[in-house]
Amino acid sequence: MYNVSVTNNYIYSMFMDGGNRIIADPHGGKAHLTDWGNHALNLSWMGDINFIDLGKKKLDPYTDPKLPWTEATFGGLIRYRGQDAYFRYEGQGQVDLVVDDVGSVHLHFPQGGMIIRLDDLTVS
Numbered sequence: 320m321y322n323v324s325v326t327n328n329y330i331y332s333m334f335m336d337g338g339n340r341i342i343a344d345p346h347g348g349k350a351h352l353t354d355w356g357n358h359a360l361n362l363s364w365m366g367d368i369n370f371i372d373l374g375k376k377k378l379d380p381y382t383d384p385k386l387p388w389t390e391a392t393f394g395g396l397i398r399y400r401g402q403d404a405y406f407r408y409e410g411q412g413q414v415d416l417v418v419d420d421v422g423s424v425h426l427h428f429p430q431g432g433m434i435i436r437l438d439d440l441t442v443s
Contacts, residue, residue: 320354320372321395321412329418331363355414365422370414371396381405381435388431399424401439406432 327333327343327350335342336359343350352358356372373394382389391407395414398404406414406428415427426432 320356321393321408321414323350323352323355323370323414323416325350325352325360326417328420329362329365329422330420333418334361334363335359337361337367360416362418362422362424366400368416368424369398371398377407378405378435381433386431391430396437397426398437403435403437404428404432405435406430 325333325343327345327348329345331345332341332348333343334340342352342360355370358370359367360370361367373396375392375394377389377394378396384390388407391409393409393412394405394407395412396403396405397414404426406412408428408430413429415429417425419425
């Protein structure tokens with residue numbers, strides 16, 4: 320599992336899993352969420368930040384021995400407004416998330432991560 324540190328500089332509170340539980344107040348509110356798995360954080364009027372716990376599953380197109388962190392045991396995926404971020408870790412992972420005053424999300428993965436491209440919809 321991984322932990323998530325949140326700083327919310329947005330003008331609205333941040334909620335969890337579509338409910339009414341406030342995770343971080345506006346204008347600098349902070350939260351530290353431990354042993355995080357599959358959850359969503361809602362930014363009012365912006366949408367959900369979807370956290371997907373991949374466990375040991377790797378995304379093959381984004382696994383490369385030249386990038387050692389991509390071969391770490393555990394991984395996760397964060398999806399927000401058509402953008403995707405992939406991260407991997409050993410032991411206890413960490414995700415640092417900062418929402419700025421206009422609702423843009425900034426992520427940091429101390430053990431390694433990157434922006435990737437996943438299709439939201441395909442037709443065959």
